[in-house]
Amino acid sequence: MKAESGAPLRADARRNRDQIIAAAKTIFVEQGPDAPMEDIARAAAVGVGTLYRRFPDRETLIREVARDNFARVLTEARAALAEEPTAWDALVRFLRFSQELRLSVQLAMLSPQAEAAIACDPLTGEFRRALLGELETVVKNAQAEGALRPDVGAGDVALVFTLLLRQLPNKLDNIESAAERVMGLMLDGLRAQPGSELPGRVLTGEDLLP
Known part of the structure; x- marks a missing residue:
């Protein structure tokens, strides 16, 4: 450090x-x-x-909180790829731990000051690029295994997951339980199985970068 x-x-x-x-x-x-x-x-x-x-100042603290969140998720993503027996297991572990990013996403949504501090930080940008690179790898590996539907890319997975990171209604009795339920629905939708044809083109990680 x-x-x-x-x-x-x-x-x-x-x-x-x-x-x-x-x-x-x-x-x-x-x-x-x-x-x-x-x-x-x-x-x-x-x-x-x-x-x-x-x-x-506040911007520095917000930026460091975001950096810490991204660094933790990146470390876990690499560990998942190295340690899990299948790419699908690695993807599930990656996405579940990535809920650590919820705070950074919500800070950016709630405060223009926080959004600017995070968006303009080169190191956070490097973490984001590295994370999308790891996600590209695990998505392609899971598709090669036949576990992940073939008509999605890392960008699709990241966008769907970002929706889960947004603020959930405070009136819910158990927000964490609700998030886990939505995560389960999302993972089921990503599995390689008969389903509806997706409109548009496959989104890659590069599509989400500036």
Whole structure:
């Protein structure tokens, strides 16, 4: 782990950074991207001065939260490809863990400030490109196995999954259970089995990049 300057962080600085990012994720979910920075510092058990030394403004903190989310999902995607017995199993694991990205998607939807901080960040763009590359690989492998329907591409899968990451109605009794149910429906729709013909052309990962 390195600071913005590229220099390695000391153990205590790295611990403070990790605590602040974890607290920010929780507070952003509860209060939204405009939550007071003081609340985040309190939840992280650090002083406000410590928070601002690590993250001088809200945009920097939002950007680092998004980077952390994307990095975690990318690590899990690569692990799924390496460890799962089939490409279909890897795809399921990849998509289930990718719900970590829900916060980043929702932040961008709820706040123009957050959307700009995430969209304009080159490192987040690199993570997104790498993730779509891993998804391209697992989609093609699952199709080669005969497990995934042949008339879809990584772009199709990513777009359908992005819809699941959007904010679910708060009136639902159990949002996580509802998300799992929709995930099950989505995965069933992706399986190689007789179904309706899809309109339009196959979407690739490149179709979703700027």
